[in-house]
Amino acid sequence: MINIKKLRDEIDAVENALATRGYALDKDLFINLEKERKVLQVEVESLQSERKSLSNEFGKLKSQGKETDELKVNIDKINNKLKDKDSTLQTILEKINIFLLDIPNIPHESTPIGLNQDNNVVIKKYGDNLSTNSVDHLDITSNIDTELAAKLSGSRFSVLKGDIAKLQRALISFMLDTAIKNGYEEYYVPFMANKDSLTGTGQLPKFEEDLFKTTENLYLIPTAEVPLTNIHRDSLIDQNKLPIKLTSHTPCFRSEAGSYGRDTKGLIRQHQFEKIELVEVVEAKNSMDALNGLLNNAEEILQLLELPYQVVELCTGDIGFSACKTFDIEVWMPSQNTYREISSCSNFSDFQARRANIKIKTHSGKDLAHTINGSALAVGRTLIAILENKYDGSKEITLPQALKPYIENLTISI
RNA sequence: GGAGAGUUGGCUGAGUGGUCGAAAGCGCCUCCCUGCUAAGGAGGUAUAUGGGUAACUGUAUCGAGGGUUCGAAUCCCUCACUCUCCGCCA
Structure with missing residues (x-):
């Protein structure tokens, strides 16, 4: 597997290097998947963060014998949103993984260039x-x-x-x-x-x-x-x-x-x-x-x-x-x-x-x-x-x- | 094939619902002490990944996957693997 960071940072260089071995990197596919991934991941993670703190609060209220119904409504809302976003994110991540597993190694600079x-x-x-x-x-x-x-x-x-x-x-x-x-x-x-x-x-x-x-x-x-x-x-x-x-x-x-x-x-x-x-x-x-x-x-x-x-x-x-x-x-x-x-x-x-x-x-x-x-x-x-x-x-x-x-x-x- | 017990960080190993990314020990790193070594003392030390110029900060990860729950290392289910005993067997 090639380094995904390298793919993000130097996609043109990677594309060119892979082209020398006859592999056509689907650059647009990757860039689009990454764009989606980024947005979704930020959303999912901030929802998770929110849930975490509300759940902590829930525990505290509970232990003090206080009312939790209103809080639960909020948490449920977050959980619903989260479920939706997260499954989309998982789909994107899986697509990215499949994309990565298909990519061959980048040839060493000393490897002579040639198509066959x-x-x-x-x-x-x-x-x-x-x-x-x-x-x-x-x-x-x-x-x-x-x-x-x-x-x-x-x-x-x-x-x-x-x-x-x-x-x-x-x-x-x-x-x-x-x-x-x-x-x-x-x-x-x-x-x-x-x-x-x-x-x-x-x-x-x-x-x-x-x-x-x-x-x-x-x-x-x-x-x-x-x-x-x-x-x-x-x-x-x-x-x-x-x-x-x-x-x-x-x-x-x-x-x-x-x-x-x-x-x-x-x-x-x-x-x-x-x-x-x-x-x-x-x-x-x-x-x-x-x-x-x-x-x-x-x-x-x-x-x-x-x-x-x-x-x-x-x-x-x-x-x-x-x-x-x-x-x-x-x-x-x-x-x-x-x-x-x-x-x-x-x-x-x-x-x-x-x-x-x-x-x-x-x-x-x-x-x-x-x-x-x-x-x-x-x-x-x-x-x-x-x-x-x-x-x-x-x-x-x-x-x-x-x-x-x-x-x-x-x-x-x- | 039958019965049972397990799987937690680099390693050993605690942890039975929130304050746990996780005690303790070992190892490792930095510093101190000692003439060298040995011993001792203080602190640090998981991985992956996101956001951010950075400082910093978010998230996930306790064999894997699913479920219950506001919340799971912890409860339930499925699977994989390891170990013990029995059976069978090169």
Whole structure:
């Protein structure tokens, strides 16, 4: 949620900043709602004040055994007026709240301006041995079985078997251990989250259709960002406890509504996939440095896995709803002859902290925290990147040395 | 699933209809005292939001929502969550 004060004081600046990400702020709507709100709020509050003092008087008269009928008539009058005005005020406030929840974060000044992904900026390329293998992962191995998954569940699921299943397990352990080595504390968290949590991190109310809803109150998490960030929802964190660095491996569930026909083949886009997530809660002044650090931590995984990648600085039109700044890491995917997103590292500034009420206690007061997070990494995509980049036409693949502690044999059969 | 007890400020915890935004303690801040430390003393210290250039001041908030009442932390209803015991169970 953006700061309503900022919206009141600098609405033109906010409008312009949001326009760079393709969001048309309905300025007139807001200004009119605010105008109404102001008048009504003043009326309601002065009526409440009046009632309060008359009620006190009522109590005094009563205790002295004096006549209260006349006073009660007056109070009733006020109460009637109040009831009317207050319900109108509540309606206005609700409209303002809905309006605010719909507004995306304001892009950071360093985020390149541009309306879509064509304006993203590649800022780094790593690894120059770009494989030209054109065989895709489903053809490389029969141990990724999407047809079987279709029988069990439906489209956009997969079954992993044998060495491939082991490889996934090895990757998960490797990534978690790397995160721990980099100072993140490992968590095991629920894979279902409530509405408050999803509102806190920004998935709700706007993106409900992207989520799987299980019961009245629970949704399958689309990323571990949701539980990890919400660990600190509604809390006041001591400044000296910062930075807070958390990691978790979870499955992630996404409905992929609206992506019909995109990446239908293989492991690229699934309803369920494994991911290791890094989350940090930091002070405002440190959040950009923290984002860079987190990005380095994610890159390190790819380097250790000997995978070529590039880092892309997303432009204003391509960053996510809650983010003010995002770097994507894209891994070389030979069969597609292109780089594909394998991690997304974002700074959310105080956007999530305001929604989730995450504050920092400093010696001079309380400040909203900044939250950042990123994948390190999406496991399924990492797995297929290894397969496709290491494939040499034989029935075996030799895994990078970094995985040695995590799997009994670095040469696996496919 | 059954029975019961709870949910109050940064924390612990008092408060069963008005004088309660809320005792007390802890923590924190400022100052005093002491050669340093420890101990001690005085004062301050919730959040959100409105109005106002400001000084200042209004309102709301005691898990959430509704109700009773002139007036609700306090009484009633619904819901969520926590804890205890019983049952069941990986």
